[in-house]
Amino acid sequence: MNGKVIAVMNEKGGVGKSATATTLAYLLARRGKRTALIDFDGQGHSSIIYGVNNINKLEVTINTLLRKIMEDKPLPELDSYILKHESGVEVIPSNSQLFTLERNLCNVDFRERILSQYVDTIRDRYQYVIIDCMPQMGTPMINVMMCADSIIVPTQAELLSTQGLAELLRHYQIIRKNSNHNLRIEGILITMDSPNTIVSAQVRQLIERGFAGAVPIFKTHIPRSIKVAEAVLYHKTICEFMPNNPAAQAYEKFVDELLGNEETEVCAVG
Ligand SMILES: Nc1ncnc2c1ncn2[C@@H]1O[C@H](COP(=O)(O)OP(=O)(O)O)[C@@H](O)[C@H]1O
Numbered sequence: 158m159n160g161k162v163i164a165v166m167n168e169k170g171g172v173g174k175s176a177t178a179t180t181l182a183y184l185l186a187r188r189g190k191r192t193a194l195i196d197f198d199g200q201g202h203s204s205i206i207y208g209v210n211n212i213n214k215l216e217v218t219i220n221t222l223l224r225k226i227m228e229d230k231p232l233p234e235l236d237s238y239i240l241k242h243e244s245g246v247e248v249i250p251s252n253s254q255l256f257t258l259e260r261n262l263c264n265v266d267f268r269e270r271i272l273s274q275y276v277d278t279i280r281d282r283y284q285y286v287i288i289d290c291m292p293q294m295g296t297p298m299i300n301v302m303m304c305a306d307s308i309i310v311p312t313q314a315e316l317l318s319t320q321g322l323a324e325l326l327r328h329y330q331i332i333r334k335n336s337n338h339n340l341r342i343e344g345i346l347i348t349m350d351s352p353n354t355i356v357s358a359q360v361r362q363l364i365e366r367g368f369a370g371a372v373p374i375f376k377t378h379i380p381r382s383i384k385v386a387e388a389v390l391y392h393k394t395i396c397e398f399m400p401n402n403p404a405a406q407a408y409e410k411f412v413d414e415l416l417g418n419e420e421t422e423v424c425a426v427g
């Protein structure tokens with residue numbers, strides 16, 4: 158087994174990356190896929206949603222693991238630190254120490270491949286490794302693009318939210334051309350949508366026009382629902398907290414679409 162690495166990425170904060178990464182991991186696990194979730198943001202939102210009460214008390218985090226690789230020290234056994242959630246998702250947590258990563262990477266050889274080196278040590282245990290990214294570009298994000306197979310880009314259904322996409326796309330194209338030739342953009346996922354509003358239609362048009370042909374857009378949109386934020390208070394994804402909620406059902410459809418696209422690709426190749 159050589160797990161597929163899917164990064165949930167957008168350099169803007171508050172666009173639904175963590176909601177999407179945590180819910181995607183949850184639904185994949187529920188569909189019987191062996192799934193790991195790497196929390197790659199110092200805010201630790203994925204870790205919190207998966208039950209960590211105090212992220213600053215964590216002993217092993219993605220940051221401490223990457224430090225070991227940078228210092229050429231052995232990694233602890235995966236089973237000694239991975240958080241096994243009852244849903245089946247296995248979480249590599251994070252806390253604010255990850256904010257030092259960019260600076261720590263400065264003086265390291267092959268600094269763009271540190272995360273790849275780590276992911277290579279766990280990838281054969283899983284069918285999917287989902288990465289919940291931090292909200293800025295820079296060397297840590299280059300690390301993600303070097304080890305991911307594909308990227309999902311959540312974008313809030315507001316006009317200003319589409320602005321960072323061009324920068325992300327530029328990095329993606331450079332990395333795809335020069336290093337990780339197999340990297341793909343799975344699609345832009347419109348989140349916090351208010352269906353049938355003018356702004357929602359305009360955002361879709363803007364994205365379609367701006368990225369026509371270059372980037373697919375998921376047909377499924379995730380509607381705005383206050384229950385998504387409420388679920389976090391209970392350390393849950395919306396699909397666990399309230400499976401009949403429209404946002405939960407949209408996430409189910411989104412995962413159908415994602416897995417359906419994968420099958421189409423396999424058929425096209427095979
Ligand atoms: N579909 C949604 N409807 C309403 N609120 C949402 C939705 N998706 C996410 N949120 C909330 O919006 C905030 C930002 O979302 P989050 O997933 O943390 O974004 P990011 O990881 O991109 O910073 C959080 O409070 C989250 O609970």
Ligand SMILES: [Mg+2]
Nearest residue numbers: 174175198202
């Ligand atoms: Mg987040």
